[in-house]
Amino acid sequence: MIAEGGNERQSRRVRRCSAHEVDFTPTGECPECARLLPRRQPEGVTEFRDGDDEGYRDWVRIHRGGYVLNMEKSYNTNYLILHQATCHTINGEPARGDVFVGDYVKVCARRRNELEDWTIKNMGTSPSKCEICF
Numbered sequence: 001m002i003a004e005g006g007n008e009r010q011s012r013r014v015r016r017c018s019a020h021e022v023d024f025t026p027t028g029e030c031p032e033c034a035r036l037l038p039r040r041q042p043e044g045v046t047e048f049r050d051g052d053d054e055g056y057r058d059w060v061r062i063h064r065g066g067y068v069l070n071m072e073k074s075y076n077t078n079y080l081i082l083h084q085a086t087c088h089t090i091n092g093e094p095a096r097g098d099v100f101v102g103d104y105v106k107v108c109a110r111r112r113n114e115l116e117d118w119t120i121k122n123m124g125t126s127p128s129k130c131e132i133c134f
Contacts (some may be wrong), residue, residue, distance in 0.1 A: 087133035
């Protein structure tokens, strides 16, 4: 409520990226996240394949509260595993030159429902949940 004679101020709420401590752009994006993940995917989903380990690891580091769908690069619907981004089975350091995105595709989203919807729409089935992180 504004006191009589007072001025109404337009309060602008500044949103910041918690990973980078920078203000979002007017379109609601973090400029640093956009720089690290230049490929835009529909529905807030980002797909990493063809050995893009660096991009995938950057995404997981930035989106610790996100979700990852791990699947074979053949898009085999019998192997669709949903993980939390913090699951050690899909985000640890590779040993002996191993890569996370080589024989596998990682599909990532900040929200679980976005990733589950993407899986049903694109793969025709729901993913299994990782027994370690769920």
